[in-house]
Amino acid sequence: MTEPQTQNGALVEVRSLKKYFPIRKGVLAREVERVHAVDDVTLSVAEGETLGLVGESGCGKSTLGRCIVRLLDPTAGDVVFDGRSIGKLKARALRPLRREMQMIFQDPYASLNPRKRVGTIIGDPLRIHDIGDRKERKQRVEALLETVGLSPEHYNRFPHEFSGGQRQRIGVARALALRPKLIVADEPVSALDVSIQAQMVNLLEELQDDFRLTYIFIAHDLGVVRHVSDRIAVMYLGKLVELSPAEELYTRPIMPYTEALLSAVPVPDPDLAEARERIVLEGDVPSPIHPPSGCRFHPRCRYATDICSQVEPPLVDYGNGHLAACHHPLNVDKETLAQVTASHTHTPETADESAVPREPGKEEAKPVTGLGDP
């Protein structure tokens, strides 16, 4: 393997990644339009880190995850994995790298072949990559079953004999079989019951320590994401709009979209639920075929001004590895804002003067109430 060319120990680097899906029409299947699923996303994931990827459905988070493990071919841009550029590798060259990155899927019912036995499902990756002989593989699968909290006796059973939570464990065992470095988990717990969800989250965290795994954790549940992630990336309509250390995102969201997303999460505490101000976003996510001009969030943003519909805000570093793309950043003090303004061509306007919510009567921007206090 070649020497890593990535900076500061990043296992994965996503560079200006774009994925457009063509919409074809007519006899000649001419491309008439494009779905901008992922549009110019740059980020990196350090070894041993968990990066949470959040956003509403259709924001491109799953597409990004699939491009990273090359289940989808990026339209433009590159992915550097462990020092190797893999964005344009051919299938054959990619194959040895497949061992290093695996996926866990959302639906434990659809992602396991119902006609294969559990032992075969988990052992197949080993067989495909020609690891060990039949006996060794069986031993390894049995060990894996124990690792994920099932029993070796389950080797000869079929997926339908298991509950949703147990099936998801089988999916995890399959992902672990090749001892990968990276696991992309696409909504791994959202199909499970709450009590089982917690078991699964704890299992994934234990495995991360035991196997020194790096996770990209895709989910729409902001509570689960906060619990597992070291850093969190927020996506909206194919764009990365905020990237922040996990805890900081919840106490100090900069992008108004993040603020709204956080405030929409129901709080299991009646008094707090009543006391806090809820920002209810109007309307749905616009179509990714014709994304809005300028900032893609501006039609739903309560702080939007003229500049938002004209100029696309760049992703700006607000210190402490907290990046956000917004003309009217929230929760940023004057000094930081001055520094940021001095060092960039596109200037975020001050949050204090112009960031007034559009609806009269509503209060000015402030940290999301009720969050973060002990």
Add this chain to the structure above:
Amino acid sequence: MAERLLEVKGLKVRFTTEDGVVRAVDDVSFELDRGKVLGVVGESGSGKSVTAMTILGLTRDKNTAFEGEVLYRGENLLALPEARLREVRGNEIAMIFQDPMTSLNPVYTVGDQIVEAITTHEQASKQEAKRRAVELLRQVGIPNPQERVDDYPHQFSGGMRQRAMIAMALSCNPDVLIADEPTTALDVTIQAQILELLDRLRADFDSAVILITHDLGVVAEVADEIAVMYAGRIVERASKRQLFYDPQHPYTWGLLGSIPRLDRPKPKKLASIEGMPPSLINLPQGCRFRPRCPHSFEKCFEEPDLTNRVEERGHLDRCWLSVEEKRMRRTQTIAGEARVA
């Protein structure tokens, strides 16, 4: 006192299957008054959806056996002939299902489906019904209702389909609205919109709502009273504040502990309830939660009744532990420090 709309008394639902008798709902009782929201919380297989469907007679089948009563304004719905039940269904008691993609008919326009709901129950001309459909779509917040009424379901987004379902459910001014996981398939931002809508509609239409969900956060926002179900039984029933601030059943504690909360500092480990819910064919002896309960003792092999054990009168639970002991132990349990012996 508010008008009592619905009263479920000792409801039991059993399905006979090849593998044995499934006791899906076992002795469930609750009351619902006008203008109130009852939250029913539980995991899959707890019997919450079967209870709801049984109220509307949707579980009637030759392999299903019922016991108990479902009284709607004093009339027992379980004993009603199908023809009379159809008059109640959709007209006086309406239901919103979890998945708006599969519960709308893809080959009819949204408007046609709402019109059908209206004309089935009322003497109204097509034009009149259509006019009302547009008005309903406007009330549930669909932009451009005059045009969107002629759209097919696939032209609606997930949130809009759920709004259309709600519009259809409201079309005959029902007294009782049963919402079965109405926001589970939706994004949080859309969920917030739908919850706000449900809350507003309860006030506008003066109906009562049964909100079935697995999400304690959702009931904390909108419910007045909450019933927690486990393995076919209600294990705790209380007003919203009581349930959240003085929870009495270890299963409720487990549920409260397994939610990763944004309003608290992050715990090292999420509290989880060990094991899995029992099979409804082979129920454990005694308390059904016993095999997963960190606090079980000998007495738990006998099943406790659902009765009032705390000072607050309407607060019922099914647990043998003394109230003092519960209050001592629960903080630890919610924090995930108690383990099954």
